[in-house]
Amino acid sequence: MTDRISSCIHGLMNATELDILDGDPIAHAEAVVRRSGTSFFWAMRRLPERERQAMFAVYAFCREVDDIADDPGDEDAKKLALGWWRGEIERLYGGHPRNLTSQALLPAIEAFELNKGDFLAVIDGMDMDAGNRVRVAHMDELTLYCDRVACAVGRLSTRVFGLPTELADRLAFAEGLALQLTNILRDVAEDAGRDRLYLPADVLAAHDITDTENLTDVLAHPRLADVCEVLAGVAEIHFKDALSLADQCERERVRPAMMMLQVYHRILSRLQQRGWHNIETPVSLGKLTKLWVALRYGVL
Secondary structure (H helix, E strand, C coil): CCHHHHHHHHHHHCHHHHCECCCCHHHHHHHHHHHHCCCCHHHHHCCCHHHHHHHHHHHHHHHHHHHHHHCCCCHHHHHHHHHHHHHHHHHHHCCCCCEHHHHHHHHHHHHHCCCHHHHHHHHHHHHHHCCCCEECCCHHHHHHHHHHHHHHHHHHHHHHHCCCHHHHHHHHHHHHHHHHHHHHHHCHHHHHCCCEECCCHHHHHHCCCCCCCCHHHHHHCCCHHHHHHHHHHHHHHHHHHHHHHHHCCCHHHHHHHHHHHHHHHHHHHHHHHHCCCCCCCCCCCCHHHHHHHHHHHHCC
């Protein structure tokens, strides 16, 4: 068990140690975003103050629970820590948060009527990730996973952006699926190294890949490229839908969402250009490309 997870669990046994309220919650949330090195910091930074602080708080929450799920430590410890966060969301909506990140969220949930269910959905998604072995049975399960870890974050974000509810939810769903499927395709080899496989078993089986116990064999299978191409096609459909929906929104309100769409769509294009037969070759965008996207969609 890592020191961080161990200390988290120790804190769970002693609630007073989780009352981490010393300091400025808003400054804490912004510091979490800065430390993460996300290329979307400046898109969020350009938002009006109230919206900016809300987005920093949402991001800080997502960062904390994601760090728990991604920790290589004990599975039971991680699930217990995520369970604490479920309780913390209940305390938050009762007006009694216990730590700085939750305190930073308090004005956001009041100002933008953020849905408690979306925070809980994110935690449920991280719980799916917290297992030492991850397999996905079918496309419906993959869609549920994407909804929890990505679309739920989108729903929280579009509330902060002030988009009409129906349009906001449709945009959050399309963009969340597009981005998360791109993440999955980009990280197939890396995830396999941690005994995680997000490519759904029904799609794999349709391409003659039926044994998913040995992921080295899965990565070497000659038809894995066909599976990746299927999921890339699904991602492209969602990118098209998301871009169309974003075009229906007031530009200033969707700058961060549009910037993420443009960055991830370019990553998917790079993956397709690289091809799926050398899946262990990493793909990323250069600094100049990221700068151009940031200027074009986050500033101009």
